[in-house]
Amino acid sequence: MAALWWLALGGVLLLLLLWRRARPSGSETSLAAAVVVLGDLGRSPRMQYHALSLARRGFRVAFLGYAGTKPHSDILHNENIQIVYIPEHTSWQVGPRVLQYIAKVIIQTVQLFYTMLKIENPGYVLLQNPPGLPSIAVTWAFCFLCGSKLIIDWHNYGYTIMSLTHGERHLLVRIAKWYEEHFGRLSHYNICVTNAMKEDLEVNCNIIAITLYDKPASFFKETPLSDQHRLFMRLGKDYVPFKARYAAEPIAPGDGDKRSAFTQWEARSGQVTHLKDRPALLVSSTSWTEDEDFSILLKALEDYEHYVGDGMKLPPLVCVITGKGPLKEHYCKLIAALHFKHIQICTPWLEAEDYPLLLGSADLGVCLHKSSSGLDLPMKVVDMFGCCLPVCAVQFRCLPELVKHDVNGLIFRDSSELAGQLKMLFWDFPTAEGKLNLFRRNLRTDKQLRWDESWERTVFPLFSHS
The missing domain is CATH 3.40.50.2000 (Glycogen Phosphorylase B;)
Structure with missing residues (x-):
């Protein structure tokens, strides 16, 4: 039975590889990017800022995530940004919790991958982590098939959030930790939110990242x-x-x-x-x-x-x-x-x-x-x-x-x-x-940098010189 599953998986990958060859590539995709959040787009401000910064630089941006909260009006009215909603998994209370979680991950994998296949072939995929399970593996597989570069923006570690509920020694937490570290190393570039996280990624995960501190957008200011x-x-x-x-x-x-x-x-x-x-x-x-x-x-x-x-x-x-x-x-x-x-x-x-x-x-x-x-x-x-x-x-x-x-x-x-x-x-x-x-x-x-200035200095070189 296991052999049949692997054979089926191999056949699917072969078909996807053939399909990829028929898609546009090279210069046609260099100014296309996907910004991916396995969560509510409207409640993901940092990824909204990424999408806006890319759009202002002339990229055609597919902004993928769940519907729910309305994104900022600058996102909604930008002609270079296409919002692509991922069908949201509806949980059910049947069977052991572990099996429910496994079923959820499988469904999210299928939904995310299917949604990404519908967008323009991007030169870059910028992914928010967490949540990284299953999004890191799915976006890596997509990038492999499409010849895209995967950039992970590390906001935190997903396994540490899971540990708040299950405890550090829980089997799911340990699996999530291994998964995050292993698949995280497959990315082309990495961004993180603090110097402390940058050091931790390098020392404990062998992942080299650049620090992009969160900065306020221009519309955050004192109100008359x-x-x-x-x-x-x-x-x-x-x-x-x-x-x-x-x-x-x-x-x-x-x-x-x-x-x-x-x-x-x-x-x-x-x-x-x-x-x-x-x-x-x-x-x-x-x-x-x-x-x-x-x-x-x-x-x-x-x-x-x-x-x-x-x-x-x-x-x-x-x-x-x-x-x-x-x-x-x-x-x-x-x-x-x-x-x-x-x-x-x-x-x-x-x-x-x-x-x-x-x-x-x-x-x-x-x-x-x-x-x-x-x-x-x-x-x-x-x-x-x-x-x-x-x-x-x-x-x-x-x-x-x-x-x-x-x-x-x-x-x-x-x-x-x-x-x-x-x-x-x-x-x-x-x-x-x-x-x-x-x-x-x-x-x-305090003459602190705003988001646009900081992003231009820190992140844009990943898209312009790679």
């Missing part, structure tokens, strides 16, 4: 107050905290009504100024997965709530946590059980165009991403820094490559330390003195 007002009025139609905490109508100067309004509109000149007693806006974003423990933030907010009600110079808070993911329902139940008087929490899903506006309007960002490998960096912090938004981030191994403690933000270890940081940063808010505004000024004066 007039645009903030329009954003909050629009969000307030669906989310109570925005409606309750931000004024629906302009407030004239000197108005005795001290509602918890976010902005005050100057009736004569149209200028906008801050109200002294306005609430502070705290923002976090998440995929609601095991590598982010939001109980840390909730406990810190409980501590903060106690001191706001104790006569201290601390503002009320509006806490906005954006994102979708498997643990959202769990944390929403915990949030619903809280009975705050001075803190309001909402968990909206924002359109791609609204998310930068929200970050550019906030007073402080909080990041609870704790890397499964300790080797990647949270892109959400990169986006916050692009908006000159100071950050409090939970500590892990290579975080100092991004967050400079006491310079552009603070690093904490637990909920009590985060609570202390919130109280210190928001003391006598929103006066210009204090570390919160010092961090913002430091971010404004």
Whole structure:
């Protein structure tokens, strides 16, 4: 029986090799590229940026992944980018979990390979990892058949994410680790997100990579107050905290009504100024997965709530946590059980165009991403820094490559330390003195590269000189 399977597989490969010979090659494919994500395209910002950068350089880009969240409008309206959706596997609860997982991998293999056969023969395939099982092997086989060059962008290790659920010694985790290292070495080029990961890939996997730090796109910037007002009025139609905490109508100067309004509109000149007693806006974003423990933030907010009600110079808070993911329902139940008087929490899903506006309007960002490998960096912090938004981030191994403690933000270890940081940063808010505004000024004066500049220097040579 095994011999028949191998014979059938050999016959399929032979047919594919013959088919490949009939496809366009050479100069016709040199400016064609595929950007592949075995996940939701709209929730893969770094790969969206890759696709846009390639398209702006004249490449015809096939952007492959699952439907779900709408990608950024720049992707949707770019004539050089063709979005190609992969049919998404629908899981079923039949048989042992191991067999279910094996069946899922087999189905994903067939769906991904079939989808790639439909696109223009690319000169390059740029693949996001993780998830790498089965996408690394599938894209390598495709590149072998089509004469394409495979470039893997290592965001993390898939096997370390699996270990959060199954443990490091689980058979599936060990198989996934071997698979990732073995097939990863078959790529032509490799990109990674930190110098720590670059070193680990070389030492432990014998894979040479270049580091491309996540950088904010040009649309991540501070939001003008007039645009903030329009954003909050629009969000307030669906989310109570925005409606309750931000004024629906302009407030004239000197108005005795001290509602918890976010902005005050100057009736004569149209200028906008801050109200002294306005609430502070705290923002976090998440995929609601095991590598982010939001109980840390909730406990810190409980501590903060106690001191706001104790006569201290601390503002009320509006806490906005954006994102979708498997643990959202769990944390929403915990949030619903809280009975705050001075803190309001909402968990909206924002359109791609609204998310930068929200970050550019906030007073402080909080990041609870704790890397499964300790080797990647949270892109959400990169986006916050692009908006000159100071950050409090939970500590892990290579975080100092991004967050400079006491310079552009603070690093904490637990909920009590985060609570202390919130109280210190928001003391006598929103006066210009204090570390919160010092961090913002430091971010404004930091001439960090944007994505386009960094990509041009680091990644484009892989496509232009190979």
